[in-house]
Amino acid sequence: MTDLKTFLSQQRAIFTVAHPKSQALAGKASAWRSGVPMHWMRDWATPFPIYVQSAKQATLTDVDGHAYDDFCLGDTPSMFGHARLELVAAIAKQAGEGVGFMLPTPLANEVGDLLRERFHMAQWQVATTASDANRAVIRWARALTKRDKILVFDGCYHGMVDDCFVALKDGVASNKTGLIGQVIDQARTTKVIPFNDVQALAKALSEGDVAAVLAEPVMTNCGMIQPIDGFNETLRELCTQYGSILILDETHTLSSGPSGYAGAHNLKPDMFVVGKAIAGGIPAAVWGVTSEIAARMDAAQQEIGAGQSGIGTTLSGNALVIAAIKTMLTEVMTPTAYDYMLKGATYLVEGLRTVIAHHKLPWCVVHVGARAELIFAPEAPQNAEAMRDHLDHDLLEAFHLYLINRGVLIAPFHNMMLISPQTGFDAIDRLVAAVDAFSQELNS
Numbered sequence: 001m002t003d004l005k006t007f008l009s010q011q012r013a014i015f016t017v018a019h020p021k022s023q024a025l026a027g028k029a030s031a032w033r034s035g036v037p038m039h040w041m042r043d044w045a046t047p048f049p050i051y052v053q054s055a056k057q058a059t060l061t062d063v064d065g066h067a068y069d070d071f072c073l074g075d076t077p078s079m080f081g082h083a084r085l086e087l088v089a090a091i092a093k094q095a096g097e098g099v100g101f102m103l104p105t106p107l108a109n110e111v112g113d114l115l116r117e118r119f120h121m122a123q124w125q126v127a128t129t130a131s132d133a134n135r136a137v138i139r140w141a142r143a144l145t146k147r148d149k150i151l152v153f154d155g156c157y158h159g160m161v162d163d164c165f166v167a168l169k170d171g172v173a174s175n176k177t178g179l180i181g182q183v184i185d186q187a188r189t190t191k192v193i194p195f196n197d198v199q200a201l202a203k204a205l206s207e208g209d210v211a212a213v214l215a216e217p218v219m220t221n222c223g224m225i226q227p228i229d230g231f232n233e234t235l236r237e238l239c240t241q242y243g244s245i246l247i248l249d250e251t252h253t254l255s256s257g258p259s260g261y262a263g264a265h266n267l268k269p270d271m272f273v274v275g276k277a278i279a280g281g282i283p284a285a286v287w288g289v290t291s292e293i294a295a296r297m298d299a300a301q302q303e304i305g306a307g308q309s310g311i312g313t314t315l316s317g318n319a320l321v322i323a324a325i326k327t328m329l330t331e332v333m334t335p336t337a338y339d340y341m342l343k344g345a346t347y348l349v350e351g352l353r354t355v356i357a358h359h360k361l362p363w364c365v366v367h368v369g370a371r372a373e374l375i376f377a378p379e380a381p382q383n384a385e386a387m388r389d390h391l392d393h394d395l396l397e398a399f400h401l402y403l404i405n406r407g408v409l410i411a412p413f414h415n416m417m418l419i420s421p422q423t424g425f426d427a428i429d430r431l432v433a434a435v436d437a438f439s440q441e442l443n444s
């Protein structure tokens, strides 16, 4: 390949010529900071944002008329496909009957029972984002244990949750630089250890001051990192031994199976969080607790003798969200849908591994359920530090932009590819062909 910088500028030129309408719209967006309603929309490899005309199933169409095979799926909210007709009907119906009452509808009871049945947690609450849900469970865990610390894994992301914006630098925990305006040293109350490090985990928990461990069962926000054999089970045992509450955040790993990764692997968290896709992209998240935790919450509330006004937001659990969750749980997130997604992901992973072997590339693929991550490292890193050692921003940008110019979207920031129940195997073939063509260019 010509050097990466030259390749990148060629790809930017190709993109720019092909997207005059997006470019014109981007030129008129100065009312938005960073030119977009939410600055992450600028984090793609393109020189300006792709303006979306519409999206259906697993295809997104932009204002310039290009159709993209969408393996990003909004970074998970649209994991079950865009504009699902079942969801469209349910939302339209509820919108016609009102959305915000700060009162339950009869559907709410059905949804509660459905959540209980599917995820095996006794009691539930709705939040508006997974960030909110994580903040709520952290607060409750501290209230129940009367401990001030939480523990997270280096490289984690659990949303806009200040407590979790702590990372290891040369083995020392400190606030991440992205935590703008936070004047508190979060590392005073957040312990951070490398994922898959049983010794560090045992040591941190044995100090007896950790209210909760907040973890994804597979790390999905620093590349993708699988737990080593038995790690999640050991985490469960150590939490029980040292009285720390185990919170599993399944916002992304919901792609593992109908009851999430915990359901698929028989894990037993005390608290469970899932957001993004649970209402098909309508802003909602849910968090659930076991009956033991629920009883402790009841007791704590009696002891505190006050309401819970510090946890919750006005829009949470409104009628629209409840209607959307009901439709997702009963009509969209079905076992049949998951069967298809898992088959599709296996097909994708086989295709990617064939390309890697064919071109003898020092890359690998990590595969969890309907989610695959291409990693620019010969072997899958086991913690964030090792993952960071293999980060190559230029290669990442060149790869993403090349795929976009071939009509393929994957999640920005890293190489996550998600298979929906509506992703065609022909689309998977096109993605693999694009990766193959990129590899060819790299080797030439």
Ligand code: PMP
Binding pocket: 129, 130, 131, 132, 157, 158, 159, 160, 216, 221, 249, 250, 251, 252, 275, 276
């Ligand atoms: N948990 C995990 C594992 C996530 O990946 C994210 C977002 N990427 C969140 C929580 C937060 O979700 P939201 O941005 O919808 O609040």
